[in-house]
Amino acid sequence: MTQRTTVVTLPLELRVIETDHTYPVKDDIWSNWYTFGLRAFERLRDELKQEGRPITSFATTGTSNGIDAIAASLVFENLQEVALIDLDERVVPVAKQNYLRYFSGKNVSAFAGSLLEPLVEKGITADLIYANLPILPNGGDLIQGYRRSSRYEKGLFAQAKTEDWIKNYLLEPYYALLLQAKDVLTPRGSVICSIGGRIPYSVIEQVIEKAGFKTQKLLTGFKVQTEPWEVLPGCADAEKDGVTFDFYRYDEAVAALRNHRLSSGKILEEPFMDLNKEELKKIIEPYKITAKQAHEMYLKNNYAKIGHVVHIVRAMKKD
Ligand SMILES: C[S@@+](CC[C@H](N)C(=O)[O-])C[C@H]1O[C@@H](n2cnc3c(N)ncnc32)[C@H](O)[C@@H]1O
Numbered sequence: 001m002t003q004r005t006t007v008v009t010l011p012l013e014l015r016v017i018e019t020d021h022t023y024p025v026k027d028d029i030w031s032n033w034y035t036f037g038l039r040a041f042e043r044l045r046d047e048l049k050q051e052g053r054p055i056t057s058f059a060t061t062g063t064s065n066g067i068d069a070i071a072a073s074l075v076f077e078n079l080q081e082v083a084l085i086d087l088d089e090r091v092v093p094v095a096k097q098n099y100l101r102y103f104s105g106k107n108v109s110a111f112a113g114s115l116l117e118p119l120v121e122k123g124i125t126a127d128l129i130y131a132n133l134p135i136l137p138n139g140g141d142l143i144q145g146y147r148r149s150s151r152y153e154k155g156l157f158a159q160a161k162t163e164d165w166i167k168n169y170l171l172e173p174y175y176a177l178l179l180q181a182k183d184v185l186t187p188r189g190s191v192i193c194s195i196g197g198r199i200p201y202s203v204i205e206q207v208i209e210k211a212g213f214k215t216q217k218l219l220t221g222f223k224v225q226t227e228p229w230e231v232l233p234g235c236a237d238a239e240k241d242g243v244t245f246d247f248y249r250y251d252e253a254v255a256a257l258r259n260h261r262l263s264s265g266k267i268l269e270e271p272f273m274d275l276n277k278e279e280l281k282k283i284i285e286p287y288k289i290t291a292k293q294a295h296e297m298y299l300k301n302n303y304a305k306i307g308h309v310v311h312i313v314r315a316m317k318k319d
Pocket of ligand 1: 023033034037061062063064065067068085086087088091113114115132133134148149150152156
């Protein structure tokens with residue numbers, strides 16, 4: 001197996017080990033998920049500071065190379081206990097090694113397992129859980145490379161007995177995660193979900209509510225669709241019974257966003273987090289395409305850039 005060390009910017013420069021099975025770090029900083037996660041952690045930290053509530057325990061599931069836990073530990077200064085989880089057992093030691101390079105003094109445990117199962121089994125709790133999960137249930141050979149980053153075996157979350165409307169919007173993994181989180185979160189704890197905003201935001205809220213949580217949006221931004229060869233056909237297949245997934249012609253959407261001026265005169269820059277979700281979607285509406293159209297565009301030109309909205313949402317336990 002090949003192994004390489006990649007320099008990432010968080011904005012600090014860090015070195016992480018990557019392998020054939022870890023989720024690849026992208027050169028363009030805003031093409032990654034962890035950068036959105038980092039900004040969301042900062043927003044939450046500032047909010048909790050006012051409430052005088054430090055986060056001391058953190059768990060991340062779907063961590064891959066562990067970079068999301070590094071980001072959390074840079075932001076939440078009081079973190080003591082950290083749990084790293086990934087379903088792919090090949091990445092778990094890599095995540096732990098990357099994490100310990102920067103935070104050898106923390107109490108870190110790393111587990112191979114689905115969602116939060118290892119924590120439930122061991123009775124481990126966390127103040128904050130972070131999740132960035134695959135959404136496509138149409139399997140295939142998941143052992144290859146890092147395919148588990150986008151896809152999961154149909155039936156993996158059967159225990160959650162997820163209703164069809166949630167599955168149709170490809171939110172089954174997040175619903176199953178939230179149900180498990182109830183047994184892991186400390187009182188007043190919360191889950192941060194990194195979710196592609198390819199579906200109406202109200203659906204995300206309804207799923208979180210159905211799982212028994214309150215929703216708080218931490219941020220919305222715009223990102224290029226990475227792994228288009230996996231995600232676009234997967235979402236195109238899921239477009240049925242009136243459900244569509246929103247993608248955008250990236251270059252035109254970004255040009256429109258850059259040309260937009262806030263009332264303060266400020267020029268917007270990637271990843272366009274200064275706008276609220278309604279403003280953002282209104283500006284890029286003319287460049288909106290369905291998953292099927294985006295997939296056709298990609299098949300005609302593999303270099304065509306396609307974008308999607310990102311929501312980082314906090315699900316708060318209703319106590
Ligand atoms: C998109 S990658 C996320 C990478 C990382 N969190 C980041 O921000 O760069 C998704 C990860 O979820 C893992 N995964 C897939 N299904 C999972 C499950 N049921 N439970 C836990 N991890 C899962 C994959 O192996 C992959 O490493």
